Amino acid sequence: MSVTAAPAHVRPPEPRPSAWIAWVASARAWLFLALLVAGFEVWAQTSFQATFIGNIFNIRSIAVFAVAPLLLAIGQTFVIISGGIDLSVGFTMGLAAVVVSHVANLATPVIGDVPGLIVACAAAIGVSIIPGLVNGFLIAWLRVPPFIGTLGMFGVARGVAFLLAGGTTVPVSNDALSYLGNGSIAGFPVVVLLTIAAMLVLHYLLGQTRFGQYVYAIGGNRAATVRAGINVRGVTLRIYVLSAVCAGIGGILYAGRFSAGAAQAGEPLLLDSIAAVVIGGASLFGGSGTIVGTLIGALIVAVIQYGLVFIDVEAFWQFVVVGVVIIISVLVDQSQRKGGRVDE
Amino acid sequence: MSENGAVLLEARKISKRFGGVHALEDVDFRLHAGEVVALAGDNGAGKSTLIKIISGVFPPDSGEIAFQGEQIALANPQDARTRGIETIYQDLALADNLDVGANVFLGREPMTRRFGLPVIDRRRMRQEAARTLDTLDIGLDRLDRPVRALSGGQRQCVAIGRALHWQARVMIMDEPTAALGVPEQRKVLALIHSLKARGVGIIFISHNLQDIFAASDRIVVLRRGVNAGERATADANPDEVVRMMVG
Numbered sequence: 001m002s003v004t005a006a007p008a009h010v011r012p013p014e015p016r017p018s019a020w021i022a023w024v025a026s027a028r029a030w031l032f033l034a035l036l037v038a039g040f041e042v043w044a045q046t047s048f049q050a051t052f053i054g055n056i057f058n059i060r061s062i063a064v065f066a067v068a069p070l071l072l073a074i075g076q077t078f079v080i081i082s083g084g085i086d087l088s089v090g091f092t093m094g095l096a097a098v099v100v101s102h103v104a105n106l107a108t109p110v111i112g113d114v115p116g117l118i119v120a121c122a123a124a125i126g127v128s129i130i131p132g133l134v135n136g137f138l139i140a141w142l143r144v145p146p147f148i149g150t151l152g153m154f155g156v157a158r159g160v161a162f163l164l165a166g167g168t169t170v171p172v173s174n175d176a177l178s179y180l181g182n183g184s185i186a187g188f189p190v191v192v193l194l195t196i197a198a199m200l201v202l203h204y205l206l207g208q209t210r211f212g213q214y215v216y217a218i219g220g221n222r223a224a225t226v227r228a229g230i231n232v233r234g235v236t237l238r239i240y241v242l243s244a245v246c247a248g249i250g251g252i253l254y255a256g257r258f259s260a261g262a263a264q265a266g267e268p269l270l271l272d273s274i275a276a277v278v279i280g281g282a283s284l285f286g287g288s289g290t291i292v293g294t295l296i297g298a299l300i301v302a303v304i305q306y307g308l309v310f311i312d313v314e315a316f317w318q319f320v321v322v323g324v325v326i327i328i329s330v331l332v333d334q335s336q337r338k339g340g341r342v343d344e
Numbered sequence: 345m346s347e348n349g350a351v352l353l354e355a356r357k358i359s360k361r362f363g364g365v366h367a368l369e370d371v372d373f374r375l376h377a378g379e380v381v382a383l384a385g386d387n388g389a390g391k392s393t394l395i396k397i398i399s400g401v402f403p404p405d406s407g408e409i410a411f412q413g414e415q416i417a418l419a420n421p422q423d424a425r426t427r428g429i430e431t432i433y434q435d436l437a438l439a440d441n442l443d444v445g446a447n448v449f450l451g452r453e454p455m456t457r458r459f460g461l462p463v464i465d466r467r468r469m470r471q472e473a474a475r476t477l478d479t480l481d482i483g484l485d486r487l488d489r490p491v492r493a494l495s496g497g498q499r500q501c502v503a504i505g506r507a508l509h510w511q512a513r514v515m516i517m518d519e520p521t522a523a524l525g526v527p528e529q530r531k532v533l534a535l536i537h538s539l540k541a542r543g544v545g546i547i548f549i550s551h552n553l554q555d556i557f558a559a560s561d562r563i564v565v566l567r568r569g570v571n572a573g574e575r576a577t578a579d580a581n582p583d584e585v586v587r588m589m590v591g
Contacts, residue, residue, distance in 0.1 A: 208464055213453060220439035221439040221440060225451075288441055
């Protein structure tokens with residue numbers, strides 16, 4: 001029994017990436033966004049002698065475009081950092097859009113626009129919390145894999161939303177609600193301002209509070225987090241409820257913007273929201289990610305989508321491009337894992 | 345060190361059965377302040393069952409545990425930790441994606457206020473973690489990097505530093521030197537000596553007899569759930585210990 005021969009399982013020193021590679025890795029989302037914008041700008045200038053990004057209408061459109069995926073994505077950021085995934089957000093959003101429309105239609109004639117909106121929003125948020133609670137319970141207590149648990153809730157929320165909507169869209173008439181969806185303050189769309197506010201709150205929660213710290217810790221090492229005496233189940237439950245509430249807010253803003261609630265309101269946004277999170281630098285293995293990164297990711301997705309429309313590419317290509325970008329982002333993340341992680 | 349020699353932890357006539365299997369039967373165990381006791385035994389000897397009882401993972405079927413002269417019943421591992429009985433696990437210890445300060449303070453983050461909002465005081469976590477690690481002579485160049493950038497031995501040291509920071513009186517180390525390179529093993533053994541000097545009692549589980557002899561003051565051997573003997577390390581020789589282990 002000799003200790004002079006180094007055992008075979010000695011951990012090799014991890015390679016230290018050089019500073020500029022680390023910088024590129026941490027700034028890759030910014031760089032990608034800048035390249036995209038530059039690319040569309042060049043295309044617009046050469047093809048139709050117009051400016052892409054210099055046009056305030058385009059910027060506004062991209063911002064409004066980015067709002068719904070971003071709302072889902074900031075909640076999804078917490079989920080993904082904790083090592084999970086929430087596939088149910090799209091239909092939770094649809095459910096909230098349907099509920100807010102129904103309740104606003106019932107309440108507005110009785111108590112007026114603003115109180116009607118408040119009641120409708122409370123109902124929509126209240127209902128959207130339910131899938132979050134179920135997800136959190138399944139994942140934290142019953143240890144159902146997040147992918148499966150939230151896939152089940154995807155089906156349930158979808159079915160219930162279509163049932164409540166009677167299989168169709170629910171028109172809503174409430175002036176306060178359509179102000180939320182279409183109004184603007186000093187030139188800034190209300191939806192954008194509300195989304196910025198939600199983003200700031202979540203940025204604070206994730207970066208500055210114990211809750212946020214434990215979200216990272218769970219994603220980094222769940223067992224160590226349990227051992228540190230942290231109520232991991234409670235934190236996990238709150239993560240999924242937070243994600244569902246973000247989706248609920250997204251549903252309310254959708255109903256405001258289109259004056260109608262639709263069960264399929266958030267259907268295409270699941271892909272966009274996960275794309276925003278992983279493009280923004282979060283790892284699907286958990287443990288890393290930021291709200292700022294997710295913001296950039298959501299802007300990238302919105303620029304791709306809006307830019308493709310702008311340069312007259314068939315709309316369905318958007319899905320193809322966003323899907324490819326997700327895969328590339330995950331590949332980049334994996335390759336970094338192998339070579340010792342550099343981003344944080 | 346005035347506390348040296350005082351009995352820190354005493355387990356008397358501990359028995360534990362799992363189904364029909366006697367994992368432990370009337371096992372006695374004693375640990376003094378500033379003492380390193382190596383717990384030796386073959387697989388299935390009951391080492392980990394005893395450790396789990398001492399660290400609150402499950403209660404004994406019979407027998408009692410006294411800690412600092414007071415009879416205790418541990419409800420769960422958290423209870424043991426708050427009393428100052430810490431278990432250092434090789435892999436379960438740290439969240440790789442957090443920095444050293446965040447790991448040392450995990451679950452007990454100090455808060456401060458910024459712009460009227462309560463925020464985690466990261467600077468304080470880093471400074472206090474650095475101070476604790478310094479007193480243990482654990483030199484880390486960067487405390488603001490995720491601990492995944494650290495070597496296995498450095499992580500082990502951070503885990504031990506965390507336990508010490510939170511006033512652990514008893515540290516249970518399960519194979520603390522496994523999976524470490526030789527210089528790292530030395531570092532951990534040196535750290536154990538430094539903890540000893542502070543009056544911490546250490547229960548040291550290892551399969552490596554050389555480490556056991558290098559680090560411990562006393563060797564307690566279990567065999568098939570019963571006390572098989574114990575020796576002061578200075579008076580023991582490896583062959584004798586192996587004989588006690590295998591019977």
